[in-house]
Amino acid sequence: MNTTNLFFLLCLLGVLGFLFGRHRAYATSHGSIKNLNSLPSHYGMYAMTLTVIPALVLLACWAMLSSQAIEKVLILELPPEMQALPRAELGLLINDVRNAALGQSIAGDDVQLIRQLGKRYLELERDSTRMLWLLCLALCAGGVAWAWHHIQARHPARTRVERIVVLALITCSLIAVLTTIGIVLSVIFESILFFKQIPLTQFLFGLEWSPQMAIRADQVGSSGAFGAVPLFAGTLLISGIAMVVAVPIGLMSSIYMAEYASRRVRSILKPVLEILAGIPTVVYGFFAALTVAPLIRDFGHALGLQVASESALAAGLVMGIMIIPFVSSISDDVISAVPRAMREGSYGLGATQSETIRLVIIPAALPGIVGGVLLAISRAIGETMIVVMAAGLSANLTANPLEAVTTVTVQIVTLLVGDQEFDSPKTLAAFALGLVLFLVTLLLNIIALHVVRRYREQYE
Amino acid sequence: MDNRTIDLMQKRLRRRYARETRFQWYGRISIAIALIFLMFLFVNIFSKGYSAFQQSAIMLTVNLDESEFPQDRKDPGAMMAVDYGGLIKQSLYRQFPEVTERKDKRALFQLISPGAVYALRDQVAANPDSIGNSIDVWLPANDDVDMYIKHVADQADATAMRLSEQQVVWIEKLRTDQRLEKKFNRIFFTSGDSREPELAGIRGALTGSFLTLVVTLLLSFPIGVGAAIYLEEFAPKNRWTDLVEVNVNNLAAVPSIIFGLLGLAVFINFFGVPRSAPLVGGLVLTLMTLPTIIISSRAVIKAVPPSIREAALGVGASHVQTVFSHVVPLALPGMLTGTIIGMGRALGETAPLLMIGMVAFVVDVPTSFTDSSTALPVQIYLWADSPERGFEERTSAAIMVLLGFLVVMNAAAVYLRKRFEHKW
Numbered sequence: 032m033n034t035t036n037l038f039f040l041l042c043l044l045g046v047l048g049f050l051f052g053r054h055r056a057y058a059t060s061h062g063s064i065k066n067l068n069s070l071p072s073h074y075g076m077y078a079m080t081l082t083v084i085p086a087l088v089l090l091a092c093w094a095m096l097s098s099q100a101i102e103k104v105l106i107l108e109l110p111p112e113m114q115a116l117p118r119a120e121l122g123l124l125i126n127d128v129r130n131a132a133l134g135q136s137i138a139g140d141d142v143q144l145i146r147q148l149g150k151r152y153l154e155l156e157r158d159s160t161r162m163l164w165l166l167c168l169a170l171c172a173g174g175v176a177w178a179w180h181h182i183q184a185r186h187p188a189r190t191r192v193e194r195i196v197v198l199a200l201i202t203c204s205l206i207a208v209l210t211t212i213g214i215v216l217s218v219i220f221e222s223i224l225f226f227k228q229i230p231l232t233q234f235l236f237g238l239e240w241s242p243q244m245a246i247r248a249d250q251v252g253s254s255g256a257f258g259a260v261p262l263f264a265g266t267l268l269i270s271g272i273a274m275v276v277a278v279p280i281g282l283m284s285s286i287y288m289a290e291y292a293s294r295r296v297r298s299i300l301k302p303v304l305e306i307l308a309g310i311p312t313v314v315y316g317f318f319a320a321l322t323v324a325p326l327i328r329d330f331g332h333a334l335g336l337q338v339a340s341e342s343a344l345a346a347g348l349v350m351g352i353m354i355i356p357f358v359s360s361i362s363d364d365v366i367s368a369v370p371r372a373m374r375e376g377s378y379g380l381g382a383t384q385s386e387t388i389r390l391v392i393i394p395a396a397l398p399g400i401v402g403g404v405l406l407a408i409s410r411a412i413g414e415t416m417i418v419v420m421a422a423g424l425s426a427n428l429t430a431n432p433l434e435a436v437t438t439v440t441v442q443i444v445t446l447l448v449g450d451q452e453f454d455s456p457k458t459l460a461a462f463a464l465g466l467v468l469f470l471v472t473l474l475l476n477i478i479a480l481h482v483v484r485r486y487r488e489q490y491e
Numbered sequence: 492m493d494n495r496t497i498d499l500m501q502k503r504l505r506r507r508y509a510r511e512t513r514f515q516w517y518g519r520i521s522i523a524i525a526l527i528f529l530m531f532l533f534v535n536i537f538s539k540g541y542s543a544f545q546q547s548a549i550m551l552t553v554n555l556d557e558s559e560f561p562q563d564r565k566d567p568g569a570m571m572a573v574d575y576g577g578l579i580k581q582s583l584y585r586q587f588p589e590v591t592e593r594k595d596k597r598a599l600f601q602l603i604s605p606g607a608v609y610a611l612r613d614q615v616a617a618n619p620d621s622i623g624n625s626i627d628v629w630l631p632a633n634d635d636v637d638m639y640i641k642h643v644a645d646q647a648d649a650t651a652m653r654l655s656e657q658q659v660v661w662i663e664k665l666r667t668d669q670r671l672e673k674k675f676n677r678i679f680f681t682s683g684d685s686r687e688p689e690l691a692g693i694r695g696a697l698t699g700s701f702l703t704l705v706v707t708l709l710l711s712f713p714i715g716v717g718a719a720i721y722l723e724e725f726a727p728k729n730r731w732t733d734l735v736e737v738n739v740n741n742l743a744a745v746p747s748i749i750f751g752l753l754g755l756a757v758f759i760n761f762f763g764v765p766r767s768a769p770l771v772g773g774l775v776l777t778l779m780t781l782p783t784i785i786i787s788s789r790a791v792i793k794a795v796p797p798s799i800r801e802a803a804l805g806v807g808a809s810h811v812q813t814v815f816s817h818v819v820p821l822a823l824p825g826m827l828t829g830t831i832i833g834m835g836r837a838l839g840e841t842a843p844l845l846m847i848g849m850v851a852f853v854v855d856v857p858t859s860f861t862d863s864s865t866a867l868p869v870q871i872y873l874w875a876d877s878p879e880r881g882f883e884e885r886t887s888a889a890i891m892v893l894l895g896f897l898v899v900m901n902a903a904a905v906y907l908r909k910r911f912e913h914k915w
Contacts, residue, residue, distance in 0.1 A: 050752075070747070095762045189809065197721070199717065200720055201725075202717075203714045203716075203718040203721060204718035204721045204726070206718065207735060207738055207739045207781060207782065207785065208735055208738050211741070212565070214749055216757075217753050217755075217828050218753075218756050221756060280524055281521075283520075283524040284518060284521040284525060287517075303526065304525055304526075307529060309835070309838070309839075310839075310897075311838075311839025312839070313869075313875075314894070317536075317887075317890065318532055318536070321883065322535050352528050382819045384513060385510060385515070386507070388514070409744060409746075410746075411748070412746070413745070413748065414746070414844035415746070415747065415845075416841050416842055416872065418592070419845075420872065420875060440748055444748070445841070445846055446754065448848075448850055464757070465749055465752045469684040469745065477737075480740055
């Protein structure tokens with residue numbers, strides 16, 4: 032009697048419900064399906080929906096919420112002095128109880144109590160599953176009864192089924208909205224907890240970042256500083272290097288492909304350049320960290336320069352190469368969208384092709400190109416794996432591309448990989464950084480999409 | 492016109508033409524830089540990685556002495572407890588009778604991988620009749636030996652490879668006896684992660700990726716296609732629909748790491764989905780790939796000409812029937828193409844998986860959607876961080892496998908597009 036079995040049983044019941052509905056429709060049709068309002072299969076689908084959809088919805092909600100409900104009940108049954116424990120310790124206790132329930136060995140002072148609670152936990156879980164089975168089967172029975180009662184020759188099953196289908200489609204499209212809401216809520220909720228401990232101004236304008244918190248009160252040097260300016264500066268430095276690489280190369284290659292290259296060359300070059308965007312970023316990260324960074328370091332040493340082995344230059348360079356296709360494919364689109372008449376007018380005045388491009392086409396396409404560049408910047412800021420693998424961890428406030436800097440995304444990863452405590456500012460800081468990252472990229476995307484769309488309308 | 496003006500004009504014209512040529516060359520050079528980088532990347536990874544598909548193995552003549560084995564060969568517990576390490580040691584000492592010092596003996600035993608014990612155990616378990624005889628078995632060599640065999644040609648100083656001179660002498664002797672050879676690296680494809688490079692494989696990560704993608708596909712294809720159908724065919728033109736549209740477009744450009752934060756806060760902390768599991772990975776990647784699938788599916792549905800719809804409506808089909816029996820079947824290949832491309836992106840994605848704890852060191856191959864596991868790109872990330880030299884070539888080899896899968900998926904997408912492309 033577990034939830035997976037229930038799911039398969041419900042699927043089976045759905046098939047049976049379909050057959051039942053169809054049969055019922057035939058039975059009420061007085062021998063000819065011409066008497067039916069809808070096709071027999073519509074009645075089948077109608078019966079199937081009535082039978083299993085409510086039960087499946089219940090099952091889904093139950094699966095999502097039951098473990099929390101069980102915890103709540105368990106906590107309510109605890110002796111009052113334990114209920115008064117802070118949230119984190121209560122969480123640890125529940126964890127122990129769950130481990131005990133799974134039969135794993137546990138350590139601690141209250142082994143006896145925890146064993147007991149573990150037993151209670153199992154009991155509650157069993158009760159919960161039983162209740163779920165009962166409720167689901169009751170819902171199925173109710174659905175069947177409803178279908179039995181309603182399916183008759185004149186019943187408009189098709190309209191009902193179609194309404195349900197459209198409702199299902201609406202639900203699908205709602206998930207996109209829910210995702211955004213989920214993102215906003217999850218980062219904002221934890222960020223508020225963070226800003227309760229660290230003031231917003233210190234986070235936004237502080238010049239020092241060292242998120243290690245002291246474990247003992249008398250520890251030296253680990254007071255935890257959460258000034259994010261060095262991270263923002265590092266992110267901007269690396270993204271800046273990336274754009275210095277990506278914009279000229281991307282723009283020039285798209286101009287060449289749109290204006291000079293023959294159709295055949297273009298049809299080969301374009302997909303090949305797109306490969307750059309299809310390579311997973313972890314591959315670029317590996318390449319940047321193990322090949323490009325040492326190359327740059329050795330080259331710098333040969334010139335007598337001091338180059339960090341995790342220099343911003345290596346990460347930025349590789350990131351720039353990755354971004355080339357984003358710049359080039361968008362500029363390619365907008366350059367091709369410039370009307371022919373403008374080109375021919377320019378040629379008619381005796382301008383060479385490059386003069387036409389520089390003085391007519393690019394100014395005309397500029398808004399679109401800017402939009403594309405903005406999208407590329409947002410991608411560079413949010414890019415994670417390349418910087419995690421090739422950029423450093425130390426928060427330097429520097430503009431020197433040969434030094435190691437760290438970025439917002441690197442810090443999010445380092446703060447959240449490993450042990451997490453959701454009451455220490457160290458973990459919560461990751462969500463505050465995530466909030467900043469989300470807002471900045473969102474702003475860039477909105478502006479860029481707006482600019483690109485406005486530009487498209489201009490020439491349509 | 493006097494000659495001076497003509498001269499000036501011709502000079503100017505030459506300058507303008509020179510500039511034209513230069514401009515064209517800028518374009519060519521830009522493309523060349525991008526292509527050279529691409530080539531460099533591939534050549535670099537392939538040249539580093541191909542050697543990982545072979546692994547050095549040492550052939551030992553092991554005497555499976557009857558007295559070492561339990562009476563009851565069927566008892567798995569007792570068969571596990573047999574001292575295979577001791578058997579391997581004895582055969583090594585027989586091979587090199589001149590080694591008597593304890594220190595040397597230990598150095599000699601270090602040539603063999605710690606995993607050799609299990610290799611021998613499996614070999615014996617596979618044919619128990621061999622007990623009592625001497626058998627020749629190929630056992631995996633230690634990764635230092637492997638690195639020496641693979642790179643001795645391009646490295647003058649053997650001691651730089653963490654081997655003593657004495658060990659190098661033994662290796663060369665084994666080599667001349669043809670007892671040390673490079674064999675196809677089966678372990679790489681059949682085992683999970685390990686701290687020892689010679690025992691580390693990608694099977695665990697591949698299975699993890701597969702399970703994650705199954706969840707992603709099962710959720711994102713129906714939801715994405717459903718949302719696209721609604722937005723394109725049923726949604727009324729109003730502010731709400733506009734909001735959903737803007738939303739989808741923006742989600743497509745949200746950094747992937749943000750989806751990881753969402754997964755951590757919502758799925759793991761709020762709904763209590765187990766950490767590090769393919770289930771939660773699949774959920775996060777679903778949310779990440781949805782916008783891609785919705786946008787591409789909408790484009791395909793939009794491309795189906797209105798005449799198809801009108802014909803269906805004209806013979807009395809309802810709106811839903813028109814969409815599901817006429818529009819969707821025509822758009823399906825295009826939607827599949829979009830989905831495959833989305834799956835390819837999901838396969839290569841690393842950052843959100845780091846957030847939800849799929850970076851754990853997992854030795855076992857996951858068997859269900861709730862086991863802790865890693866994914867192939869995460870495995871690459873983990874190995875890239877490992878200091879052992881043996882992991883560098885394995886990282887490159889894992890990248891080759893990942894790129895191989897991506898090539899296959901994209902080729903499938905291109906094939907689908909070419910095969911079912913309609914020019915209306």
